[in-house]
């Protein structure tokens with residue numbers, strides 16, 4: 144699949160460093176992360192827990208916990224750097240231009256406020272509409288995510304909906320403002336498998352209809368395969384491989400990506416065994432020197448104790464591995 148390299152970038156994250164100050168020391172959560180999302184493009188961010196996926200989303204939206212800080216780097220959204228913007232300036236971008244859907248729909252909805260209020264409040268905050276117009280937009284949005292009898296059910300409270308329906312409501316609320324970029328952080332992890340598939344289908348459908356840039360954060364490669372055109376693989380607070388989704392699955396060029404693919408039952412079933420990635424996800428207080436995957440990598444050599452640069456392999460495929468050109472021999 145051809146990449147859209149020539150098209151303007153909706154989001155460009157460049158050499159981003161985000162650290163957390165803790166009692167045990169400085170956690171280097173993001174260590175020079177760079178990636179991009181094109182207009183209208185569904186992009187996946189994949190990796191194990193603790194690899195920096197969610198911190199990246201929090202950094203972009205500037206909703207980091209109090210002990211978190213962007214130390215360096217740029218986050219260009221539609222060409223403008225978001226780093227250093229005031230809260231007031233970010234408030235105009237959050238929701239209106241960049242929408243976020245989180246994992247847990249219960250905590251994202253206020254249990255004592257009806258859905259109509261929770262939706263119209265956000266719509267009126269960002270759009271010049273009166274109460275009736277805001278309500279109409281909210282109902283249309285609920286319709287778009289297949290909430291049955293949206294016109295009457297909009298006056299219900301969150302507990303009157305199932306988990307899957309609540310997540311649909313969050314999708315509706317996020318997309319009611321017609322943002323340019325939707326950041327979906329493990330949007331279906333808390334749901335059971337059948338409901339997950341329904342919610343993902345709705346997100347995919349709306350992404351296409353609204354020509355949305357989608358940054359889908361997940362640890363699930365099956366979701367990546369289903370939903371995205373391009374993928375950035377995270378490990379230990381760094382991007383270690385970037386490729387079209389097709390290339391990533393057919394010709395992974397980083398040992399960590401290979402290990403991730405081998406750990407999916409459906410992939411390893413072809414090999415007749417279920418593999419797990421040996422070793423532990425790196426601690427980001429005093430992380431491993433050099434390539435952060437080297438303590439777990441079967442191909443590590445002495446040079447891997449130095450940091451590998453991202454190598455462009457063509458067709459938008461890039462990998463950060465000293466031995467990328469020798470992997471076929473191993």
Ligand code: SF4
Pocket residue numbers: 397398399434435436437438440441442443444447451463464465466467
């Ligand atoms: Fe493995 Fe070395 Fe490549 Fe890191 S740089 S992934 S340790 S071979």
